[in-house]
Amino acid sequence: MSSWRRRLVAAMGDELGRARGEARLLAERTAERAESERGRAEQVIGDASRKQTQLRRIHDKMTATLEARKAAAVDAGHRAALAAAALAAPAAAGALWSEWKTESGLGRGPAPLLRVGRIADSSAPLRGPSLPPTPPTTSTAMPETASTGRAPVESGDDLAAAGGITPGAATASAGSSIVAGGYDNPGPSVTETSLPALIPLLDRSHLRIDTDAAHALPGLLLRAVGSVPAGLVRLHMYDPERLGGSLSAFAALGKAGLLSFVGPSGLRDELDALVETVRRVNADVLAGEHESLAALAAATGRRPEPWRVLVLLNADLAAWPAHDQAQLARLRRTGVAAGVHLVIVGDDDAGPADLPRLTATGATALPGATVELDPPPPSTAVTKAAKLIAEKHRAGREPARLVDLLPQRLWNASSATGLQAPIGETAAGDVARIALGDNPPHALVGGPSGSGKTNLLYAWIAGLASNYSPDELALYLLDFKEGVSFARFASGRRDPTWLPHVRLVGVNINDDREFGLALLRHLKDELRRRAEAAKAHEATKLEELRDADPDGHWPRIVAVVDEFQVLLEARDAVTDEAVQLLEDLARRGRSQGIHLVLASQDIAGIEALWGRPSLVAQFTLRIALPKARRVLAESNHAADTVARFHAVVNDESGHTGANRVVAVPNAGHADAWEPLQQRLWEARASDNEPPALFDGDHVPDLTTAVPEPETALLGQTIDVASRGAALALHRAPGRNLAVLGTRTVEAADILAAAALTAARGASERGQRIGVDICCLEPDAAASALALAAALETEGADVDWHDDLDAACKDWESRCDGMLRLNLFHAVDAGSARLDAAGSARLRAMLIDGPERHLHTLGWWRSVPRLREDLGGFSARFDAVDAWLALDVQGPELAPLSPASGGPAWYPRTRRGLYFDRARHRVPQVVIPYRTTALLPNPSAVLDLP
Numbered sequence: 001m002s003s004w005r006r007r008l009v010a011a012m013g014d015e016l017g018r019a020r021g022e023a024r025l026l027a028e029r030t031a032e033r034a035e036s037e038r039g040r041a042e043q044v045i046g047d048a049s050r051k052q053t054q055l056r057r058i059h060d061k062m063t064a065t066l067e068a069r070k071a072a073a074v075d076a077g078h079r080a081a082l083a084a085a086a087l088a089a090p091a092a093a094g095a096l097w098s099e100w101k102t103e104s105g106l107g108r109g110p111a112p113l114l115r116v117g118r119i120a121d122s123s124a125p126l127r128g129p130s131l132p133p134t135p136p137t138t139s140t141a142m143p144e145t146a147s148t149g150r151a152p153v154e155s156g157d158d159l160a161a162a163g164g165i166t167p168g169a170a171t172a173s174a175g176s177s178i179v180a181g182g183y184d185n186p187g188p189s190v191t192e193t194s195l196p197a198l199i200p201l202l203d204r205s206h207l208r209i210d211t212d213a214a215h216a217l218p219g220l221l222l223r224a225v226g227s228v229p230a231g232l233v234r235l236h237m238y239d240p241e242r243l244g245g246s247l248s249a250f251a252a253l254g255k256a257g258l259l260s261f262v263g264p265s266g267l268r269d270e271l272d273a274l275v276e277t278v279r280r281v282n283a284d285v286l287a288g289e290h291e292s293l294a295a296l297a298a299a300t301g302r303r304p305e306p307w308r309v310l311v312l313l314n315a316d317l318a319a320w321p322a323h324d325q326a327q328l329a330r331l332r333r334t335g336v337a338a339g340v341h342l343v344i345v346g347d348d349d350a351g352p353a354d355l356p357r358l359t360a361t362g363a364t365a366l367p368g369a370t371v372e373l374d375p376p377p378p379s380t381a382v383t384k385a386a387k388l389i390a391e392k393h394r395a396g397r398e399p400a401r402l403v404d405l406l407p408q409r410l411w412n413a414s415s416a417t418g419l420q421a422p423i424g425e426t427a428a429g430d431v432a433r434i435a436l437g438d439n440p441p442h443a444l445v446g447g448p449s450g451s452g453k454t455n456l457l458y459a460w461i462a463g464l465a466s467n468y469s470p471d472e473l474a475l476y477l478l479d480f481k482e483g484v485s486f487a488r489f490a491s492g493r494r495d496p497t498w499l500p501h502v503r504l505v506g507v508n509i510n511d512d513r514e515f516g517l518a519l520l521r522h523l524k525d526e527l528r529r530r531a532e533a534a535k536a537h538e539a540t541k542l543e544e545l546r547d548a549d550p551d552g553h554w555p556r557i558v559a560v561v562d563e564f565q566v567l568l569e570a571r572d573a574v575t576d577e578a579v580q581l582l583e584d585l586a587r588r589g590r591s592q593g594i595h596l597v598l599a600s601q602d603i604a605g606i607e608a609l610w611g612r613p614s615l616v617a618q619f620t621l622r623i624a625l626p627k628a629r630r631v632l633a634e635s636n637h638a639a640d641t642v643a644r645f646h647a648v649v650n651d652e653s654g655h656t657g658a659n660r661v662v663a664v665p666n667a668g669h670a671d672a673w674e675p676l677q678q679r680l681w682e683a684r685a686s687d688n689e690p691p692a693l694f695d696g697d698h699v700p701d702l703t704t705a706v707p708e709p710e711t712a713l714l715g716q717t718i719d720v721a722s723r724g725a726a727l728a729l730h731r732a733p734g735r736n737l738a739v740l741g742t743r744t745v746e747a748a749d750i751l752a753a754a755a756l757t758a759a760r761g762a763s764e765r766g767q768r769i770g771v772d773i774c775c776l777e778p779d780a781a782a783s784a785l786a787l788a789a790a791l792e793t794e795g796a797d798v799d800w801h802d803d804l805d806a807a808c809k810d811w812e813s814r815c816d817g818m819l820r821l822n823l824f825h826a827v828d829a830g831s832a833r834l835d836a837a838g839s840a841r842l843r844a845m846l847i848d849g850p851e852r853h854l855h856t857l858g859w860w861r862s863v864p865r866l867r868e869d870l871g872g873f874s875a876r877f878d879a880v881d882a883w884l885a886l887d888v889q890g891p892e893l894a895p896l897s898p899a900s901g902g903p904a905w906y907p908r909t910r911r912g913l914y915f916d917r918a919r920h921r922v923p924q925v926v927i928p929y930r931t932t933a934l935l936p937n938p939s940a941v942l943d944l945p
């Protein structure tokens with residue numbers, strides 16, 4: 001081959017090799033790029049799928065959250081709707097047939113809506129706390145047989161299927177007022193979670209019922225007659241074709257005049273009579289003051305006219321004569337306001353077209369909702385309910401309930417010009433109010449035992465405490481009866497609430513007439529304080545003072561004393577002072593806003609009262625319970641004939657023309673009182689203090705208060721502040737104390753209280769006292785020993801002497817300037833054994849010791865024995881300024897007493913009469929403290945090494 005050919009082949013070979021190499025390189029690069037693209041694509045796909053997973057998760061979460069929120073919102077809405085339904089259709093107006101009983105849920109609010117069934121598909125599980133309970137009511141339950149017609153809607157199975165609460169759980173969580181299967185809670189039943197279908201009738205509307213819904217009529221009528229007080233709904237049935245067989249179970253109402261059947265011949269009269277009723281109600285009852293009976297009821301709380309329901313069953317309205325049609329049209333236009341309602345049953349379109357209409361699946365009052373009608377109530381149950389309503393109606397109007405008389409808004413009134421309170425109902429059904437103020441300023445309440453005085457006072461206090469806040473009204477309540485009628489107003493173990501207006505409650509006062517005095521003295525001090533403030537502000541009465549001193553605290557005061565005759569029944573100093581104080585308070589309290597309410601079984605027998613006509617004249621408000629004597633004017637015999645649980649209220653001093661007979665509600669029953677007190681208590685201000693309680697049966701424990709320097713406390717005085725009875729132990733002649741009587745425990749308590757409080761007073765001030773104890777009564781020894789130990793703990797220097805001679809021996813050497821006490825138990829047991837020198841030393845110590853700050857607090861078991869130790873028959877008692885007598889009769893105290901013949905003192909358990917010549921004008925009653933709680937156990941003391 002030629003060279004060029006070889007060169008050419010070689011060149012082509014090179015070219016081909018290069019091209020191959022390039023092609024390989026290209027292929028490699030392409031493959032690499034493809035690989036990397038694939039990797040990237042895989043990464044993108046991986047990222048995307050991760051994102052997708054994330055997004056799905058977020059979506060799921062959001063969906064779940066939204067679902068949960070939606071469910072909660074639906075739940076809350078459902079709950080709110082159920083609560084609203086329970087309010088709109090309480091008690092018999094809304095209860096399921098299985099739980100139904102006649103019960104008026106009618107208060108002062110509007111007439112109830114009436115349940116006809118339920119809203120279809122409105123079941124929802126109720127979660128969380130159950131619906132608020134409403135006050136329990138009492139009535140007769142529908143018999144068990146009532147549940148025989150149970151429709152699926154009433155089944156608890158619905159609820160279980162919906163995963164809702166069980167009836168038992170709801171009962172537990174809602175408190176005792178929800179009774180599963182009962183009807184104490186008029187709210188929606190715990191076994192029913194679907195929304196009830198409620199339709200308007202009473203006070204609101206007429207109604208048409210289509211033939212396909214006619215089976216709802218008996219239920220609707222039963223709810224109407226059963227959900228208001230018996231007799232307040234009257235049924236008039238026009239039934240030309242006698243199709244109303246289903247209504248025969250209502251027959252019992254007919255006999256009571258609450259139901260009448262009308263045939264074609266009676267239609268005109270019936271229509272005319274109802275039109276006339278409308279006219280009369282408008283002219284005479286509403287009288288231009290109210291636009292409807294509903295408005296009248298809202299304003300006054302009473303329903304003077306019944307509702308009248310005319311039911312037209314398959315009436316061929318088109319065929320009615322023009323007159324009847326015109327009357328029907330009148331009733332349609334004007335009936336509702338006057339309580340006359342039409343219920344037109346049938347498919348007759350000739351009647352008024354614009355009435356709310358109920359069909360088998362809907363009601364125009366419930367637009368957009370599908371209604372499932374309830375089954376009719378079992379006829380046995382209707383019969384029973386009709387009988388019960390008829391009986392109740394025949395028995396007469398039920399007395400007003402306390403709750404119906406009280407204002408809906410608490411504490412809405414000002415007491416500047418006076419105090420108004422509802423106390424019951426008049427025969428016409430009006431709320432009867434009583435006033436206290438400038439006139440009448442004070443009240444006398446009388447009636448024999450069991451006539452209802454205390455109940456009336458409860459009703460009055462309830463009305464006052466609901467109308468006026470504690471800033472407007474302060475109450476002082478005292479009950480001299482054996483018993484504790486006013487204890488409920490104070491905080492107790494069973495019920496920790498109190499009535500926030502009450503400043504003082506006295507219970508079980510029985511013999512402690514002094515506590516009555518203490519209250520009157522306290523009020524007199526308040527009267528003085530108000531009079532001074534009024535003078536400073538140039539005001540003449542409370543109203544002006546409150547204007548002039550808007551920042552001052554000037555509530556009206558009402559002091560109620562039940563069985564006040566106890567305070568005035570004896571002829572003694574207590575009665576004299578009580579009458580004086582009463583006169584003063586009655587005369588001047590009027591202008592200073594202090595009002596007295598005195599109640600008694602037997603006002604006629606109170607000499608102290610009738611001997612003071614000027615006192616009685618101030619009590620112009622008189623309230624006489626049945627058979628009360630002398631509360632009203634002599635010629636006024638209204639109390640002799642007034643019915644049980646009624647009162648004659650008269651604010652013109654009992655003169656016949658001013659009588660008002662009032663039916664008083666049962667205010668004392670716990671069902672009526674406790675919810676009210678709870679409500680008032682919850683509304684109180686955070687700084688509202690519980691009332692002071694004086695309980696005559698309670699023995700006070702030794703106070704932990706620190707007394708003034710050099711002072712001992714002997715017991716609790718009977719006064720409003722429960723102060724301690726103080727004995728000043730300053731360096732001065734006569735500052736000794738004689739405890740007199742034979743009651744060992746009380747005497748030991750008095751000495752112990754005196755020594756412990758004196759020691760406490762000293763140690764609180766960084767000082768010490770010395771105490772010499774000599775106990776000569778074996779029964780008091782254990783207590784004296786325990787006292788010695790307690791005094792040492794209190795920081796006192798204690799010396800124990802086995803006999804009186806030793807205790808008196810070197811008394812002068814013990815006087816070192818610091819306060820020293822001799823505590824001598826049963827001095828007379830030792831003094832009888834003293835020789836002449838010993839007796840002289842005892843006497844000298846009693847006479848001269850106090851000046852050297854050595855004070856003897858001794859217990860003598862009789863006055864003559866004390867006298868003996870002071871020097872015998874002619875001895876003076878100058879060495880003993882203070883004495884505290886236990887079981888010593890008044891006349892025996894004559895030598896020690898400022899009153900000739902001795903004080904009027906009738907010894908009684910745990911009470912002593914205390915007199916300190918240097919401080920008291922008259923002796924005062926003291927309750928010895930119980931000291932055991934502050935003393936160590938005597939056996940523990942004896943075991944000490």
Ligand SMILES: Nc1ncnc2c1ncn2[C@@H]1O[C@H](COP(=O)(O)OP(=O)(O)OP(=O)(O)O)[C@@H](O)[C@H]1O
Binds near residue numbers: 452453669
């Ligand atoms: N308006 C009333 N409605 C129903 N029960 C009443 C009414 N008034 C009183 N009662 C009842 O009558 C009984 C006697 O009433 P209350 O204790 O008020 O009478 P009282 O005159 O204070 O009697 P006493 O002086 O013996 O205590 C009580 O059981 C009370 O619950």
